[in-house]
Amino acid sequence: MIPVWAQLGYLAAAICFIVALKGLSSPKTARGGNLIGAAGAVLACVITFFAYDVGNLGWILAAIAIGTVIGVVGAQRVQMTQMPQLVALFNGVGGGAAALVALLELNEIVAHGEDGGSALVALIATAFTILVGSVSFSGSMVTFAKLQELMTTRPVTFPGLPVLFGGSLLAGVVLSIVLVAGPGLAVGTVLCLVGLALGVLLVLPVGGADVPIVISLLNAFTGLAVAAGGYVLGNTLLLVAGTLVGASGTFLTKLMADAMGRSLFNTLFGALKGGSTLGGGEISDRPVKSAGAEDIAILLGYAHRVIVVPGYGLAVAQAQHTLRDLVDVLGDRGIKVDYAIHPVAGRMPGHMNVLLAEAQVPYEQLREMDQINGDFKQTDVVLVVGANDVVNPAAKTTPGAPIYGMPILNADESRQIVFMKRSMRPGFAGIENELLFDPKTTLMFGDARDSLTKLLSAVKAL
């Protein structure tokens, strides 16, 4: 039993976490909320060292030092464009840690028997933590590989996948029951391996555009694994913190899925029904209209109303600053210019806001989809920079397309559309965009930064 002062300290840490989550849901308090959460976590760790008679102290402190260096360096070095995969990675290692903790506790139970509380419930919680923690670990690694484009971003399916997935799930449940009936480290280890396989099979069929939803879901999974781990250890703080993340993560997953017009079930299992293979991801050789910087400068320079649709390609080319310069010059010519921000522009909900904030684009120019979608009809030119799926009309017109049902920006309703693209390669969802072949569409090929720089000087020369 841990001392009362430590329990009170844990309670304080739990309150910090609640305040942190509350703070993080409003722009004004977000940064403070995050710092309060960090303070709570540090408090909890310090208390643990004093409340428990922790052995192997030197080793543990060294391990914490190593983890801190890796975590800080990773978090500081990462490009803002690569943020989503880093979150996936951090989430995965957390799930892995939970699974390892449960395995060690299982070893302890096998050796000494469960101390305090019901052995049955503790074993169920142990099995749950091992299984779900492993799923979260391997699933997050696959999402990382997809976002980092180490593997294809298209849904990966093969004929036996549903059977294999169902079989693994069944194996996981059966092994959990075996573990509860007769605890043993061997069963625990096999359960861990089954969990790893399940995580991979769960994420493989998910298309690139849906990956953020899966990260959020796996985040909730890790939370629940941590909560169950807290039960096993009889540690209320872990139980509260894990449950908070599990519950808020599940709810956030639903919010995200709603923002993208997707049901969670479709996100996870849509590809298994065979719908997502549409389009084939091949590069079409149909004719498109392309033009140079001077022609497009004339289009933009003599427009009255322009809407910019920024996408991930803009961020990859690090062209946010050049784009802002161009918008400023157009503004000086008396043209009304806004940025239309799709909820999932970039790689994650809110990702594009982070990227444009980095380039110090004024907040007032950033318009959310619902605010601006009615304006496209009165817009002379829509400038799409490095975006694709978020203006793809297939979301409205082609049932069965991976993005069907996702709300899109109505760029197709404006008078002229200019696409800045590196190539005819399809977007992250891996499907062709009919809008590229529309008669009112003009393409400008090249790296977004080069193209914008050329365009900027051409507009200045008008």
Add this chain to the structure above:
Amino acid sequence: MTTEIALLTVFILSVFTGVEVISKVSSTLHTPLMSGANAIHGVILVGAVIVTGFAESTGGLIVGLAAVVLATINMVGGFVVTDRMLQMFGGRKAPKKAPQESAQEGAA
């Protein structure tokens, strides 16, 4: 059995709290919120420290230390990266802030 009921009560109340506190989040903040929540479950570090502290075999110690390293990466990296994201939101709001608030931020 009272311990189980107490823990179950804590669990259920935490579920409702978790949903309630984030129910009004704007889509702009989905990414930082996810990242912040992600950092919070890094507190599994507490569990990793406890089990490693009681590890008796070399194998157990190695597994435990691996858990400690992973959990620390999750916790520390998670909070740092969330702060980096939110820093950018802060920058463009600076002019709207009350003067003493900006001064405090400068000091930090």
